Amino acid sequence: MIEPLRLIVNDISIEYGARRVLAGVSFELCAGETLVVAGANGSGKSSLLRVICGLQRPARGTVTIEMNGSILRPSEALHLLGWVAPDLHLYRELTALENLAFFAAVRGMRCTRADLEALLDEVGLGGRGDDLLAAYSSGMTQRLRYAYALLHHPRILALDEPTVTFDARGVALVEQVIARQRERGITVIATNDPREERFGDYILRLGQER
Amino acid sequence: MDPHLSSRSTVEASAIAAPPEAPLLAAAWAVFRKDVRSELRTRYALNAILLFAVSTVVAMSLGMGPLTISRNADLPIIRAALLWVAILFAAFTGLARAFVHEEEARTAAALRLSARPTAVFLGKLLFNLALLLLLVVVTTVLFVIMLRVEVGNPGLLAALLLAGSLGLVAATTLIAAIIARASVKGALFAVLSFPLLAPLLVVAIQGSANALAGRGWESGVGALQVLAGYTIALFTASLFLFNSVWEP
Numbered sequence: 001m002i003e004p005l006r007l008i009v010n011d012i013s014i015e016y017g018a019r020r021v022l023a024g025v026s027f028e029l030c031a032g033e034t035l036v037v038a039g040a041n042g043s044g045k046s047s048l049l050r051v052i053c054g055l056q057r058p059a060r061g062t063v064t065i066e067m068n069g070s071i072l073r074p075s076e077a078l079h080l081l082g083w084v085a086p087d088l089h090l091y092r093e094l095t096a097l098e099n100l101a102f103f104a105a106v107r108g109m110r111c112t113r114a115d116l117e118a119l120l121d122e123v124g125l126g127g128r129g130d131d132l133l134a135a136y137s138s139g140m141t142q143r144l145r146y147a148y149a150l151l152h153h154p155r156i157l158a159l160d161e162p163t164v165t166f167d168a169r170g171v172a173l174v175e176q177v178i179a180r181q182r183e184r185g186i187t188v189i190a191t192n193d194p195r196e197e198r199f200g201d202y203i204l205r206l207g208q209e210r
Numbered sequence: 211m212d213p214h215l216s217s218r219s220t221v222e223a224s225a226i227a228a229p230p231e232a233p234l235l236a237a238a239w240a241v242f243r244k245d246v247r248s249e250l251r252t253r254y255a256l257n258a259i260l261l262f263a264v265s266t267v268v269a270m271s272l273g274m275g276p277l278t279i280s281r282n283a284d285l286p287i288i289r290a291a292l293l294w295v296a297i298l299f300a301a302f303t304g305l306a307r308a309f310v311h312e313e314e315a316r317t318a319a320a321l322r323l324s325a326r327p328t329a330v331f332l333g334k335l336l337f338n339l340a341l342l343l344l345l346v347v348v349t350t351v352l353f354v355i356m357l358r359v360e361v362g363n364p365g366l367l368a369a370l371l372l373a374g375s376l377g378l379v380a381a382t383t384l385i386a387a388i389i390a391r392a393s394v395k396g397a398l399f400a401v402l403s404f405p406l407l408a409p410l411l412v413v414a415i416q417g418s419a420n421a422l423a424g425r426g427w428e429s430g431v432g433a434l435q436v437l438a439g440y441t442i443a444l445f446t447a448s449l450f451l452f453n454s455v456w457e458p
Contacts, residue, residue: 050319053323054322054323054457055319055458057457075457078323078324079231081323087316087319089315089317089319090320091248091315092315093248093251094244102244103320103324105237106241106321106325106329107232107237108231108237
């Protein structure tokens with residue numbers, strides 16, 4: 001049984017200078033649910049995911065996470081959040097295993113090399129752990145983003161353009177990640193690809209002009 | 211079935227969960243080690259500060275020749291000022307690197323989402339301190355050799371260089387985080403740092419002049435106390451302010 005968990009997005013507005021990208025977006029999600037945020041380029045999908053993860057401050061509104069009676073802001077819930085996005089960049093001068101070992105260490109996790117290799121294997125990077133990221137293709141980099149996001153078993157997974165740069169096997173990986181996340185917590189997906197709307201229990205459509 | 215996509219991996223099965231809060235010092239140490247490893251591979255800051263330090267001391271040596279007692283009675287204060295100016299400007303070229311690299315490589319978001327702000331600050335501070343101590347050692351050794359400087363009280367000079375370095379790092383690490391997202395990083399770093407560092411420089415130069423002149427430890431105790439107080443004040447303020455600077 002999944003532990004009770006709620007993601008509450010309340011009246012979020014996002015502005016860039018004088019331009020308002022989002023206004024008054026509210027929703028609640030419980031464990032086991034998946035939301036697809038759909039919309040054209042510039043409609044604010046990625047910004048909304050960044051706000052949910054605490055990586056961007058909204059002009060107005062709040063994001064709260066309720067779990068086991070605790071009410072947390074995203075900045076207090078780093079251990080609950082995972083994020084995959086085209087603008088998620090890892091350290092190109094380090095190898096994949098060094099990247100994962102670093103992020104595990106700053107999260108206070110005790111992972112062995114075998115644990116990290118198993119995670120790389122899971123995302124389709126088995127045997128490539130000792131390669132520098134600088135030598136990775138865009139598809140491999142996207143796979144490593146999944147390893148980064150799944151490393152700490154987040155209860156809330158934010159996926160921005162989840163299948164971008166992926167081949168058919170990569171898309172299968174995304175399907176599997178989303179299916180597993182249903183057993184663990186909440187998934188929020190931002191996409192402008194209509195084929196990815198099938199992943200969601202709910203669809204939130206954002207307009208370009210507001 | 212795709213061989214890469216096992217139904218349940220070892221990691222899933224072993225359920226190595228992240229604790230709500232990682233131990234602070236262990237996380238800070240991880241940030242420090244990551245920065246050292248990155249720096250040893252890219253050598254961006256190392257090359258910049260060492261090149262600046264070496265070229266400055268060589269330029270001084272070529273321009274002035276060996277500074278000897280017969281040429282100037284105010285020699286210790288001149289030597290001390292030259293040494294600290296060389297250290298300061300070389301530090302300006304490299305100390306912002308730890309945060310600037312995170313922003314330029316766009317890795318800051320991954321770090322923000324993984325590590326507590328205090329751990330990031332302490333790790334970067336430790337990295338800057340290591341970088342600065344290397345710079346101080348290289349600059350001082352070159353300075354002593356190329357300008358034929360006689361150090362009257364080496365112990366006191368070393369203590370002042372260490373205390374000054376701690377103060378310099380405590381003041382500049384927060385400023386590096388502030389300027390990392392600005393467009394004119396280098397100039398802004400120097401402009402914001404200099405007013406904060408002016409008191410430190412005055413005290414460090416005066417104390418170092420006493421050490422070069424061979425005066426006893428009692429002549430440097432006041433300077434060491436001021437530098438220690440400065441370091442504690444700046445470190446504490448930086449620690450409190452860093453969350454506001456680091457969070458989006």
